[in-house]
Amino acid sequence: MSMKQVDPAFTVSGSDKALADEIFKAALDVQRRTPGLESLGILEAYGIPVVKTVFAKTEEEAVKAAEEMGYPLVMKVVSPQISHKSDVGGIRLSLQSGDEVRAAYLGMMEKIPEKRPDAVLEGVQIQKMLSGGNEVIIGMIRDPTFGPMLMFGLGGVYVEILKDVRFAIAPVNEKEAREMIKGIKAYPLLAGARGAKPSDIDALVDAILRISRLVCDFPEIEEFEINPMMVLEEGKGAFAVDMRLTLKKN
Known part of the structure; x- marks a missing residue:
């Protein structure tokens, strides 16, 4: 099975590839495969909200x-x-x-x-410090056959304990991003179980689409993880709190 091809329909507005490229080049110039705080600048370049x-x-x-x-x-x-x-x-x-x-x-x-x-x-x-909300994880591993594999699930310690995640081959469209979110067993928590206010699912969909675009634009990204991303109640957005990425060798 071949890698999924990038289609113009998968594009998202408000991304600054040139700015992200500068950050990656600066990391590679000092042979840093795991960029530090500058990684947050990469998210901002692609329009992904970051906690101050x-x-x-x-x-x-x-x-x-x-x-x-x-x-x-x-x-x-x-x-x-x-x-x-x-x-x-x-x-x-x-x-x-x-x-x-x-x-x-x-x-x-x-x-x-x-x-x-x-x-x-x-x-x-x-x-x-954000009050309220739910922690989720959005990640990517680059498979040698299928290319970038996106991952979504509950974040924080839950991802390691529950292993309740869904994968999709990037690039993804809006329908596929929404299916990733709805596909986890804990989706009722995000949808507003037992009278709780629903999380901002649209903000999560937007974040997945932007990350999909990012990892397709930069094949030098070997692994990528926002954990946690704090998703607030409907209409209030989702914000990256911490992230980690690794660049390929050479």
Whole structure:
């Protein structure tokens, strides 16, 4: 079976391929197969909403960024060697003041090296904390035969525990993107089970279409994952909170 061909009908508006290309080239110039925070710029170039994020190298920068952004906040350690931040105590939630931000920063810089002495700690991310919503994952693995395989499912820890995901060969159209979402067993959670407000399914469909376009435009992307993407109630959108991508060798 051959790879799926890109059709003009699969295009999405509001993408800036040239800007994303510059970010990829900058990563390749320094032989970085796993780009850092600049990955979020790639999402923004393709019109995928991202939670407001600021990078801070020092304790004082972290406090200043927090005061300017407003509370509550999330802090995440930034290190090329650490993919699963929660495993090493590299995520702190619901920070409510400058003192809490300072304590969280100092705690990470002191305790993480004890667990991962090999890791270079570049600093931290400061992010606005979204209230409510559901966590989902949108990912891609590049199959040598079929090309980019998109994945959708519940995000956070649930993806590893429940393994409730659906795959589709990119590029996908709107109907196929919607079928990916409706195809997971946990779809009733997103649709509004037991009187809960439904999630913004249209925003998820749009995100899948944009990611489909991105991974087709850049065959050098070997793996890609937004986890979590926080989808809010209907009409309020979906926002990438964290992402990871790996570029092919050479």
